[in-house]
Amino acid sequence: MGDRTPVLIGAGQFTYRGDPASSPSPTALLKIAAERAALDAGIGAAGLAAIDALAVVGFTIDAPGSKRGMIPHSNNPPANLSGRIGARPRWSVYSEMGGNTPQYLINTLAQKIARGEAELALTVGCEFLGSAMKRAARGLSFDDWTADEPEDLPPPERIGDPRAGVSPYEARHGLDRPINIYPLFENALRARDGRSIPDHQRRMAELFSRFSEVAKDNPEAWFQVARSAEEIATVSEKNRMIGFPYPKLMNAIMEVDQSAAVIVASEAKARELGVSVDKWVYLHGCADAADLWRPLDRQNFHSSPAMRRTGEKALEMAGIGLDRIDLIDLYSCFPVAVEIGAEELGLSLDDPRGLTVTGGLPYAGGPGNNYVMHSVATMLQKLRLRPGAYGLITGNGWYLTKQSTGIYSTKRPDAPFEREDPAILQREIDALPHPEIVEQPEGRGAIETYTVVHRREGPFMAIVVGRDEAGRRFAANTPSDAALLSGMETTEQVGRPGTVRPGPDGINIFTPD
CATH class of the missing domain: 3.40.47.10 (Thiolase/Chalcone synthase)
Structure with missing residues (x-):
């Protein structure tokens, strides 16, 4: 040594x-x-x-x-x-x-x-x-x-x-930005744990409130402000929703x-x-x-x-x-x-x-x-x-x-x-099994995870990762229906059945039942 x-x-x-x-x-x-x-x-x-x-x-x-x-x-x-x-x-x-x-x-x-x-x-x-x-x-x-x-x-x-x-297929469906992809993991985690949407919002906000307390005392922090869980969780003009379930204060x-x-x-x-x-x-x-x-x-x-x-x-x-x-x-x-x-x-x-x-x-x-x-x-x-x-x-x-x-x-x-040579561990992970992907699904399917993407004016697109009846995974968007998008933020969507079909420009459309 x-x-x-x-x-x-x-x-x-x-x-x-x-x-x-x-x-x-x-x-x-x-x-x-x-x-x-x-x-x-x-x-x-x-x-x-x-x-x-x-x-x-x-x-x-x-x-x-x-x-x-x-x-x-x-x-x-x-x-x-x-x-x-x-x-x-x-x-x-x-x-x-x-x-x-x-x-x-x-x-x-x-x-x-x-x-x-x-x-x-x-x-x-x-x-x-x-x-x-x-x-x-x-x-x-x-x-x-x-x-x-x-x-x-x-x-x-x-x-x-x-x-x-990401792949071109993922990118076509909006899976090309962190603010669109990380919410997919968050919603899947919430559904796995069986937590309600309000309870999960509170859990995330309490976690990040503790982070902000540390930032308050960090002289190099961009925001030296302690924020309450309520402030972090509450959607407002200054804390607009970015990609459900994340308002602005939950984003890097x-x-x-x-x-x-x-x-x-x-x-x-x-x-x-x-x-x-x-x-x-x-x-x-x-x-x-x-x-x-x-x-x-x-x-x-x-x-x-x-x-x-x-x-x-x-x-x-x-x-x-x-x-x-x-x-x-x-x-x-x-x-x-x-x-x-x-x-x-x-x-x-x-x-x-x-x-x-x-x-x-x-x-x-x-x-x-x-x-x-x-x-x-x-x-x-x-x-x-x-x-x-x-x-x-x-x-x-x-x-x-x-x-x-x-x-x-x-x-x-x-x-x-x-x-240790990182290639050793990488071979182990690369060998893990994973679902088959279908790029042009058609027929019945169900939502595995999802998010609703917002502009300043409000929600404009939902991204769905789903499974067809054969268990194959697909990416899709939903119809841009205001009532549908709003409902996807108040009611759990993981597991919701629907129909998927190939759409224009290679973008699949999933229509929930």
Whole structure:
């Protein structure tokens, strides 16, 4: 083990709440977080310039099919940032999409350091949709963002799984956005438990009220406001329904200006740089895996084998049980991500340890793919104040698809850092059975799960995942009937029978009885 043991030595966060017309560029956001991480580690600008590995979290505007790609930004964020901090890393990558990415990158960098392939690594990400969307809406210039951006940089090397989150068939039926897909899991979970719609709304709101209480005391949180369960659950002009059963306050807030960075080093390099030992935090356990890729392929809509197995693998690697965990941060883009994550790990929703250290994505901020970098940075600070305590962090990408888990402590590991090849666990999950899918169903069927999608004016579309009489799974929309859509939000629809038929443009129509 010795000199190659990877250790996290610094972390930095930044939240910009000022005038959008003066907001930092994406590269500036990255640089601020990186400099704060270097300051935290005590290595300064010279130490930051000495990094030999760099991993930048992909911006959401670079997601496949994103309509925000016209917002000016660097075509090679790692190279651009390296130039700004005077670094010349031997290994430099830009990630694919997914909220699991920061933990995945830390797992990867720790492995490279343990193998002697790097000594000092920086991973950093940011989101800038808050100011970018306001600038675009007001017709403001982006010239200050592009003034110092090199135009002739080659494309960056990418890391991660580049596949789109859904198939064209799913996308045609509206299953192409988190706000349309996560409600399917939520409604399925509620129906499985036999909970009434009002009781389930209250349960979700009480869970997220506790998250907002944590955000209130987080200096980097986007909303430093404690919200009551009643406020979160009550649909109003300021808390309109987005995708049933989620009003706005149960959705991750994407339009933020936030950045965060973490520095990982070998023990030898940390000593060489003079980093105080009381700053050191170790990655004791980690794991990465994805559930069956397409949402329609899942065994059901109320579980996540990948969440369960990455949690088990990370605890096994750390050599501890869940009872030894003192601090927890579960990915929280929507309530169901927390509910399923807790269930798969064996946690209760009212666990006295709490399920977030930041306040979660709806309140601390949901900076695109980079939220988990903020949870790691916050966890580092908390663990330093509790020497020997353990912290568990989960990251979730796409649609309860990609999962990454990390376990941290100031305690030095007893064994060498040996990350299991993620392909081993992935083969296990890929071999799980799943329903047959039919793309052009016709005849009788029943609703397996569903959601009602809203505009500001009200509900306009219902998305149904159903099973035909042969047990095959299909996607469909319902007729756009106001009374039908309204009723689907007040009466349980899971199990409701009806008729499905292929419609125009390849969109199936399910008409409930």
